[in-house]
Amino acid sequence: xxxxxxxxxxxxxxxxxxxxxxxxxxxxxxxxxxxxxxxxxxxxxxxxxxxxxxxxxxxxxxxxxxxxxxxxxxxxxxxxxxxxxxxxxxxxxxxxxxxxxxxxxxxxxxxxxxxxxxxxxxxxxxxxxxxxxxxxxxxxxxxxxxxxxxxxxxxxxxxxxxxxxxxxxxxxxxxxxxxxxxxxxxxxxxxxxxxxxxxxxxxxxxxxxxxxxxxxxxxxxxxxxxxxxxxxxxxxxxxxxxxxxxxxxxxxxxxxxxxxxxxxxxxxxxxxxxxxxxxxxxxxxxxxxxxxxxxxxxxxxxxxxxxxxxxxxxxxxxxxxxxxxxxxxxxxxxxxxxxxxxxxxxxxxxxxxxxxxxxxxxxxxxxxxxxxxxxxxxxxxxxxxxxxxxxxxxxxxxxxxxxxxxxxxxxxxxxxxxxxxxxxxxxxxxxxxxxxxxxxxxxxxxxxxxxxxxxxxxxxxxxxxxxxxxxxxxxxxxxxxxxxxxxxxxxxxxxxxxxxxxxxxxxxxxxxxxxxxxxxxxxxxxxxxxxxxxxxxxxxxxxxxxxxxxxxxxxxxxxxxxxxxxxxxxxxxxxxxxxxxxxxxxxxxxxxxxxxxxxxxxxxxxxxxxxxxxxxxxxxxxxxxxxxxxxxxxxxxxxxxxxxxxxxxxxxxxxxxx
Amino acid sequence: xxxxxxxxxxxxxxxxxxxxxxxxxxxxxxxxxxxxxxxxxxxxxxxxxxxxxxxxxxxxxxxxxxxxxxxxxxxxxxxxxxxxxxxxxxxxxxxxxxxxxxxxxxxxxxxxxxxxxxxxxxxxxxxxxxxxxxxxxxxxxxxxxxxxxxxxxxxxxxxxxxxxxxxxxxxxxxxxxxxxxxxxxxxxxxxxxxxxxxxxxxxxxxxxxxxxxxxxxxxxxxxxxxxxxxxx
Numbered sequence: 001x002x003x004x005x006x007x008x009x010x011x012x013x014x015x016x017x018x019x020x021x022x023x024x025x026x027x028x029x030x031x032x033x034x035x036x037x038x039x040x041x042x043x044x045x046x047x048x049x050x051x052x053x054x055x056x057x058x059x060x061x062x063x064x065x066x067x068x069x070x071x072x073x074x075x076x077x078x079x080x081x082x083x084x085x086x087x088x089x090x091x092x093x094x095x096x097x098x099x100x101x102x103x104x105x106x107x108x109x110x111x112x113x114x115x116x117x118x119x120x121x122x123x124x125x126x127x128x129x130x131x132x133x134x135x136x137x138x139x140x141x142x143x144x145x146x147x148x149x150x151x152x153x154x155x156x157x158x159x160x161x162x163x164x165x166x167x168x169x170x171x172x173x174x175x176x177x178x179x180x181x182x183x184x185x186x187x188x189x190x191x192x193x194x195x196x197x198x199x200x201x202x203x204x205x206x207x208x209x210x211x212x213x214x215x216x217x218x219x220x221x222x223x224x225x226x227x228x229x230x231x232x233x234x235x236x237x238x239x240x241x242x243x244x245x246x247x248x249x250x251x252x253x254x255x256x257x258x259x260x261x262x263x264x265x266x267x268x269x270x271x272x273x274x275x276x277x278x279x280x281x282x283x284x285x286x287x288x289x290x291x292x293x294x295x296x297x298x299x300x301x302x303x304x305x306x307x308x309x310x311x312x313x314x315x316x317x318x319x320x321x322x323x324x325x326x327x328x329x330x331x332x333x334x335x336x337x338x339x340x341x342x343x344x345x346x347x348x349x350x351x352x353x354x355x356x357x358x359x360x361x362x363x364x365x366x367x368x369x370x371x372x373x374x375x376x377x378x379x380x381x382x383x384x385x386x387x388x389x390x391x392x393x394x395x396x397x398x399x400x401x402x403x404x405x406x407x408x409x410x411x412x413x414x415x416x417x418x419x420x421x422x423x424x425x426x427x428x429x430x431x432x433x434x435x436x437x438x439x440x441x442x443x444x445x446x447x448x449x450x451x452x453x454x455x456x457x458x459x460x461x462x463x464x465x466x467x468x469x470x471x472x473x474x475x476x477x478x479x480x481x482x483x484x485x486x487x488x489x490x491x492x493x494x495x496x497x498x499x500x501x502x503x504x505x506x507x508x509x510x511x512x513x514x515x516x517x518x519x520x521x522x523x524x525x526x527x528x529x530x531x532x533x534x535x536x537x538x539x540x541x542x543x544x545x546x547x548x549x550x551x552x553x554x555x556x557x558x559x560x561x562x563x564x565x566x567x568x569x570x571x572x573x574x575x576x577x578x579x580x581x582x583x584x585x586x587x588x589x590x591x592x593x594x595x596x597x598x599x600x601x602x603x604x605x606x607x608x609x610x611x612x613x614x615x616x617x618x619x620x621x622x623x624x625x626x627x628x629x630x631x632x633x634x635x636x637x638x639x640x641x642x643x644x645x646x647x648x649x650x651x652x653x654x655x656x657x658x
Numbered sequence: 659x660x661x662x663x664x665x666x667x668x669x670x671x672x673x674x675x676x677x678x679x680x681x682x683x684x685x686x687x688x689x690x691x692x693x694x695x696x697x698x699x700x701x702x703x704x705x706x707x708x709x710x711x712x713x714x715x716x717x718x719x720x721x722x723x724x725x726x727x728x729x730x731x732x733x734x735x736x737x738x739x740x741x742x743x744x745x746x747x748x749x750x751x752x753x754x755x756x757x758x759x760x761x762x763x764x765x766x767x768x769x770x771x772x773x774x775x776x777x778x779x780x781x782x783x784x785x786x787x788x789x790x791x792x793x794x795x796x797x798x799x800x801x802x803x804x805x806x807x808x809x810x811x812x813x814x815x816x817x818x819x820x821x822x823x824x825x826x827x828x829x830x831x832x833x834x835x836x837x838x839x840x841x842x843x844x845x846x847x848x849x850x851x852x853x854x855x856x857x858x859x860x861x862x863x864x865x866x867x868x869x870x871x872x873x874x875x876x877x878x879x880x881x882x883x884x885x886x887x888x889x890x
Contacts, residue, residue: 433691437684441849445676449669537660540830556823556830566749566768 010230015391018384019439025381027447028374032106039453040374047362049107051371051379054357056103058184059350060096061134062208065216067093067141068177071170073275081271087148087399088227089220091390094141099386101138106378126187133180140173148397181209188356196360197300198311201290204356210286211318214279215349218322221272222342225335227400228265235265236335266335273338276345277326284319307360314355318348374451480602481527485636487606507609513583520606523599530598659831666838667754674845675758681849682857689858713860730795733784740778741810744771745841750821768821775818782811802851809847812840 032040043050070089073082105111117131143162150159185208188195201207228236291297301308322345331337362369371379394400449455474493479486498506511518525531543561544554551557562579565572577584599605610632618627629637629645715721723731745751749765756762766774786807789799816837819826826833848854 434688437688441677441680441684444680445673448676449673452669452672455669537831551824552827553823553829556826559823559830566765567753568750569753 011391015388016435016439018387018391019436020443021377021380021384022388023440023443024377024447024451025384027444028377028381028451029106031451031453032374032378033111035453037109040372042370042372042375047369050358050369051375052103052107054354055350056379056382057100057107058357059353060100060103061184062181062212062349062353063216063219063346064093064096064100065177065181065212066220067096067144067216068137068170068174069213069216070220070272071144072174075167075170076174081268082275084268085220085224085272087145088224088394090141090144091148091393091399092220092223094138094145095386095390097134097138097141098389099382101135102385103379103382126183126190129183130180130187133176133183137173137176137180140169140176144169144173148399149393152397178209181212182206184208188361191361194361194363195356196307196363197294197296198307199356199360201294201297203286203290207283207286207290210279210283211349211352214276214283215318215345217272217276217279218342218345218349221269221276222339222346224265224269224272224400225339225342227394228263228335232401234263236263236269238263238266238335262333263335266333266338269335269338269342270332273322273342274326274332276342277323280319280345281323284315284323287315287319307363310351310355310359314348314351316348317344318352319345322348377447377451478606480521480606483636485633487632488634489632506613511584513580521602524602524605525599526601528601528603530600533599659829659835663831663835663838666835666842670842671754671838672758674842678845678848682854685849685854685857727788727792727795729784730788730792733781733788737778737781737785740774740781740814744774744778744814744817747771748817772818772822775814779811779814779818782807782814786811806847806851806853809840809844813837813844816840 028040037043041050066085066089070082070085073079074086074089075083105114108114117128118135122128144166147159147163147166150156150162182205185205188200188204189202192200225236291301301311322341325331325337325341325344331341358369474491476489476491477486478489494507495501495503508518510523512522523531523533525533539562540555540558543549543558547558547561549555549557549561559568562574563569563572564574600608611627614626614631618624625631629642719731719735723735743766746755747763747766748771749768752763752765786804789795789804789807816833819828820830820833820837823830828836844853848856
């Protein structure tokens with residue numbers, strides 16, 4: 001097995017998943033813009049931010065700090081093992097910040113106005129500062145990365161200029177990063193009444209930047225290890241890595257003593273993890289000090305709530321375990337243990353930001369925020385896009401190594417010979433556009449039907465039955481949506497005024513078959529949505545029984561009893577009253593056909609019954625107060641609504657008179 | 659049962675139509691990509707006239723219906739008429755296209771659709787029997803060639819029975835669900851099986867197989883398609 005096939009093997013499955021998530025994300029992004037935030041997310045006025053802002057933006061930016069820390073260690077201090085990691089660190093920062101900003105586009109209500117903070121300055125807002133720093137830093141990371149990209153694309157002159165300016169970029173980057181990481185913490189400083197006592201701390205900005213520096217270094221160590229695992233295991237994992245029939249060329253080593261020869265890059269990983277652990281130990285000391293000095297935090301920790309458990313898990317993963325693990329010598333020598341340490345710290349850092357932004361923040365919202373499917377899919381879709389960009393850049397540019405130069409010559413040449421189908425499947429379909437498009441054609445429709453909001457509509461909540469229960473009362477208080485603000489309806493008075501028993505049909509337009517006191521909510525089941533009230537399946541059997549149809553299966557003969565014409569659809573069906581002349585009561589028997597076999601929303605059913613009559617009487621009896629919202633709704637009519645409606649009415653009346 | 663029918667007519671139909679449309683689009687794009695990117699240098703040698711001539715001739719293959727296995731060829735030709743017209747222009751389907759794609763197609767009369775459906779079913783049966791019983795045809799038939807024919811039978815038969823209650827041995831809903839599910843299975847299979855010739859047929863005339871086979875490649879065709887040496 002050649003090296004080429006081995007490497008495609010190790011990353012292929014990951015890339016497949018990333019492509020699938022990317023395509024699902026694209027569908028979710030489209031749906032988010034078509035249907036809006038309210039319909040596609042579980043965010044509302046009480047939970048104004050969620051997964052995108054906290055996980056993608058705040059956690060993402062925190063994890064991408066390696067760009068400026070390693071840039072500082074390598075470029076400014078010229079420390080030995082770190083200078084080799086500057087390019088990967090900048091790539092991680094570029095993609096991390098890019099993904100954060102991209103996810104933010106879906107979070108803000110009017111994404112096309114994302115540039116407004118550049119022009120309209122609100123110098124009192126921490127977010128204003130964060131926005132400026134993050135967007136400027138993103139540009140800086142791109143400028144820092146560009147010499148690497150230009151190396152392959154040519155343009156040597158431009159590359160020279162950019163390389164010379166690298167030092168300046170690094171310093172600007174360090175400034176911008178330290179500014180916005182502290183500001184992200186300060187953001188929560190202004191909400192002591194919302195943030196849980198465990199996380200609300202006067203030094204939260206300091207905690208934010210220190211944990212971000214430590215966790216960022218850990219993430220870079222993890223990425224370096226993974227890169228080696230995917231492309232060249234001997235670099236980090238050493239020479240004896242024999243797996244899945246891979247015969248390693250550098251298997252020499254000190255086999256007599258049974259010791260594993262170290263990979264030549266393991267010391268880089270170790271240096272990153274150790275540096276990260278040093279920073280995290282400072283973070284841990286600050287955290288402990290913070291806990292000791294704030295009595296309310298101590299009380300909250302001992303309270304045994306699930307927040308205190310979360311806090312312990314977070315601190316264990318983010319600081320305690322990584323620091324302790326690095327103290328153990330075998331851990332420092334094992335690439336696997338180092339990867340686990342780095343992974344723990346990175347996970348703990350992300351969890352910390354989610355704790356501060358979501359778990360510790362929305363207690364008072366009264367309900368647990370759980371992101372909707374579309375929120376999850378966009379979150380991971382954006383991350384997957386960044387992942388694919390990562391793979392593309394490291395495979396085609398000199399970020400970690402000069403791999404692309406070696407592979408450029410050995411690329412598979414297209415063969416015009418008649419290929420075996422299996423060969424086509426395994427090789428031509430296994431890479432690039434062909435494979436990605438194959439994933440797309442499954443994932444795109446699947447994501448569409450699982451995320452498309454109209455397909456997800458659950459059965460609307462039933463409204464209370466106002467008529468059947470309250471028929472005997474003089475005055476009905478109708479509060480179908482149960483918001484405590486009821487409309488008052490003088491039922492008996494209306495009956496007398498409109499002409500006694502015979503006037504019932506004026507409002508009660510249609511009853512269920514064989515039922516004379518059908519409550520409105522029996523058919524108008526949802527407050528704002530239409531309800532399908534026609535049971536097609538049952539009708540097949542009812543019609544067959546009623547008409548005494550014969551044949552093998554009587555139900556099968558019943559189609560033509562109602563449907564005429566070529567196509568059997570709702571449009572070609574009979575009106576209800578044609579059969580239900582005896583047992584249903586309708587105002588106008590000829591008009592007893594149910595439009596679309598659906599009942600309108602409860603809201604419009606009520607309004608459309610009352611308002612036309614009231615409007616007419618307001619005009620004919622010259623009693624304008626009859627036509628006001630407050631005639632029925634004594635409370636809860638929004639201010640200004642009435643005036644708007646009346647303006648509209650006036651215009652309509654004027655048009656009618658003309 | 660009604661819930662299953664609603665699901666099959668709603669999300670599942672959208673899914674299968676999406677898979678088919680995207681899959682065919684993918685074939686189209688990859689074919690054009692192959693043609694223009696990888697073969698640009700050879701395009702000038704392409705026998706454009708012959709390709710056009712062949713394509714038009716195969717659209718109405720009168721000459722090919724009178725030679726070779728006449729029964730098989732004619733059954734295949736007749737089958738394609740019904741297989742294209744009935745799914746697209748049957749009155750009950752037009753409602754579906756209007757609902758999902760917003761296009762109003764013309765309708766063939768229900769009586770004509772019935773006749774076409776019966777003819778199509780008979781044609782498929784002829785093709786099926788030929789592929790199994792005639793040794794020459796059997797030798798060049800893959801498993802998928804036979805099983806796809808069986809799968810194609812299902813929506814035609816179930817659709818016919820659902821529309822004709824008098825002959826229907828099952829409850830209407832059951833038959834209709836079978837019709838929906840089998841037709842949707844076919845739609846999903848289109849991009850992954852030889853059914854993709856819906857789009858690829860237009861590229862057959864310009865594919866490498868047609869105009870630049872190497873000398874002796876014919877022997878390898880059978881080997882490639884069948885995975886074994888053909889005994890024809």
